[in-house]
Amino acid sequence: MKLYEYLAKEFFRAAGIPVPAGRVCESADEAARVAAEVGPVAIKAQILAGARGKAGGIAFADTPDEARQAAGRLLGSELRGYRVDRLLVEEKLSIEKELYLGIAVEGSARRPVLIASAQGGMAIEEVPERAIVKKTLDITWGMQPYMARVLARRLGLEGVLARQFEDIALRLWGLFRRYDAELVEINPLAVVSAPAGAGEACAGRAAPRLVAADARLNVDDEALYRHRDLPRVEEGTDLERRVKELGLSFVQLDGDIAVMANGAGITMATLDVLARYGGRPANFLDAGGGAAAEPMAQAIGVLLETHPRVILINIFGGITRCDDVARAIVKVKSERGLPVPLVVRLVGTNEDQGAALLREHGIAAFRQMEEAAARAVAIARGGDS
Amino acid sequence: MSILVDEKTRVLVQGITGNQGAFHTRQMLDYGTRVVAGTSPGKGGQEVHGIPVYDTVEEAVARHGPTASVIFVPAPFAKDAAFEAMDAGLKLLVIITEHIPVHDAMEIMAFAAARGVTVVGPNTFGVISPGKTKLGIMPGTTYTPGPVGIAARSGTLSYEVAAALSATGLGQSTVVGMGGDRVVGLSFVDLLKMFSQDPETRAVVLVGEIGGTAEEEAAEYIKTMQKPVVAYLAGKSAPPGKRMGHAGAIIERGRGTFEGKVAALQAGGARVAALPWEVPRLVMEALGGS
Structure with a gap:
């Protein structure tokens, strides 16, 4: 689960990581009020997509009037497929230099990895490998302060900035562990030399300091059950959310062959095979391992709502039992009918019981994925039902 | 020959009394897998398909000498189960459970590395050496x-x-x-x-x-x-x-x-x-x- 920047910054602030003064706004008037309080502001669209700056989702305003106008333009607009409902309005920083600091899970190392660069900002992904420093961490021993010092030195930081960097990195590690994060990230971690804004007590001080100009906190979905205190951020289309509530993985695509399979690998392979045969998948629906009949029946119902020309169900049962799949299909057929052709491929655990049950209800099942995919494409192309 | 498991592998099933654990224990037994014991905290003394169930891995190890564990324990308790098996001396874990938090998985792998334990999974169908044994689903x-x-x-x-x-x-x-x-x-x-x-x-x-x-x-x-x-x-x-x-x-x-x-x-x-x-x-x- 990704948290919006304004939410992530609340957690960063609570953890003692310096963030700009400001707050989230849902109206242009409110944005103007924040500008009146903190002076020149940055106005940032709160969407879950990255590369927001490049998409025009960040504006600057020197006066409350300018802030009102800029906020009015952004609110309600659409950026990278997301409607902008909220803005983060915060003090505009005089940034001298942009650093990058993040902690992620490195799968190949089976460990967390601390990543930093002296060349942060929008182009971080293009920064050459040699300008990025990494330190693999041990999940149980955690981050020791020297690790942050080593990174700070490798980035060329000295004095106060090096000490602040060490402090921020340790607090970031705390957040990573505390919230079961997949990723905590500050990009840019800004070196700011101007006096702190009116919203802070130490106005007038001109020494350089580090501020988290952006904040990212992505929480592991599988660990949400033990973080009831976290706000829930919903992502995806309405349909995608409804299927997700059934505990299944679903992505809408733009074709006309609805697909349900069991397991991410075989679902992807089913899409690949359909594409290779000239078909166009309408979705990715992974019914996962061991899905019961009821959620599968509901998932098929959702597929019907997308008005495909054909539905392809491709099951190789391991922990998923073919008789459960057959029961789901029969349930849908008897309760709401099947207005579009259904192509079923069913093999694996309890396949004989599953196939027999389908036969009783007049549904034939293929044994080969190849045949089932070819059949589905033929129906979609020719309307051959 | 084969790798990891063969007909001599003595298997413990953690979470044997659950729906999936019991079903796949039956399937493994039918395949010829030497399932020697199961665990399920609070269910010690029961039997599942004739296999004795214990509260702790320690007891199962003492009485039956399993050489590998297959874990079906639900995600919130899977880390505990994996640590318990490793602490009891098992050197091969097959973790079937899906939806285990990634921080838990990292902790399991860190402990496994320290104890010299081989971990297959999590979120795996398991390991099979056809004709000899299968540990999984x-x-x-x-x-x-x-x-x-x-x-x-x-x-x-x-x-x-x-x-x-x-x-x-x-x-x-x-x-x-x-x-x-x-x-x-x-x-x-x-x-x-x-x-x-x-x-x-x-x-x-x-x-x-x-x-x-x-x-x-x-x-x-x-x-x-x-x-x-x-x-x-x-x-x-x-x-x-x-x-x-x-x-x-x-x-x-x-x-x-x-x-x-x-x-x-x-x-x-x-x-x-x-x-x-x-x-x-x-x-x-x-x-x-x-």
Whole structure:
């Protein structure tokens, strides 16, 4: 689960990581009020997509009037497929230099990895490998302060900035562990030399300091059950959310062959095979391992709502039992009918019981994925039902 | 021969009284797996399909000497179960459970590394050495004994590939599901090393998918191998996956794409199949030419 920047910054602030003064706004008037309080502001669209700056989702305003106008333009607009409902309005920083600091899970190392660069900002992904420093961490021993010092030195930081960097990195590690994060990230971690804004007590001080100009906190979905205190951020289309509530993985695509399979690998392979045969998948629906009949029946119902020309169900049962799949299909057929052709491929655990049950209800099942995919494409192309 | 497990492997089932645990214990017993004991806290003294159930792994180990554990324990309790098994001295864990938090998985792997324990999974279908034993949830009838080792990231897709191999008379030495999660125990490279050492295995099939860097790392190792490797990868037409912020891109650095993985594997000397049912022909060619 990704948290919006304004939410992530609340957690960063609570953890003692310096963030700009400001707050989230849902109206242009409110944005103007924040500008009146903190002076020149940055106005940032709160969407879950990255590369927001490049998409025009960040504006600057020197006066409350300018802030009102800029906020009015952004609110309600659409950026990278997301409607902008909220803005983060915060003090505009005089940034001298942009650093990058993040902690992620490195799968190949089976460990967390601390990543930093002296060349942060929008182009971080293009920064050459040699300008990025990494330190693999041990999940149980955690981050020791020297690790942050080593990174700070490798980035060329000295004095106060090096000490602040060490402090921020340790607090970031705390957040990573505390919230079961997949990723905590500050990009840019800004070196700011101007006096702190009116919203802070130490106005007038001109020494350089580090501020988290952006904040990212992505929480592991599988660990949400033990973080009831976290706000829930919903992502995806309405349909995608409804299927997700059934505990299944679903992505809408733009074709006309609805697909349900069991397991991410075989679902992807089913899409690949359909594409290779000239078909166009309408979705990715992974019914996962061991899905019961009821959620599968509901998932098929959702597929019907997308008005495909054909539905392809491709099951190789391991922990998923073919008789459960057959029961789901029969349930849908008897309760709401099947207005579009259904192509079923069913093999694996309890396949004989599953196939027999389908036969009783007049549904034939293929044994080969190849045949089932070819059949589905033929129906979609020719309307051959 | 085979890798990881064979007919002598004595199996403990953790979470044996649950729905999945009980069902697949029956399936494993029917396949010939030597399931010697089960655990389920609070259910000690019961039996499941004639297999004695204990409250703790310690008791099961003392009485039955299992050499591997298959874990079906629900995700919130799976880390505890894995630690318990490792602390009781088990050296091979097969963690079937899915939806285990990634921080828990990292802790399990750290403890396993410290204790010298081999972990398969989590979120795996398990390990099968056809005709000998299976530790997991794969449908046993899909497999036949033979010379092909399979290492897979995806469960059902590997069933597909194994079924195609079996149908053409190409049996398998051992089939290992590495697990579909971001943090898992055994990697492609670990398994390629094991298959290289196994005299029964004459060719290795990798079943991979987009995302991560496992295939690219395997490609480097394949360059050093004597035995032929065939790969099939899913995800050519998949919707662009969830991006993990910038850090993911920095770690992967352009790796992780379908095209990148195919190119890396081919450069490493592997034959890459475009469709799952092309794998048998490529294996046949590889064996004929080696």
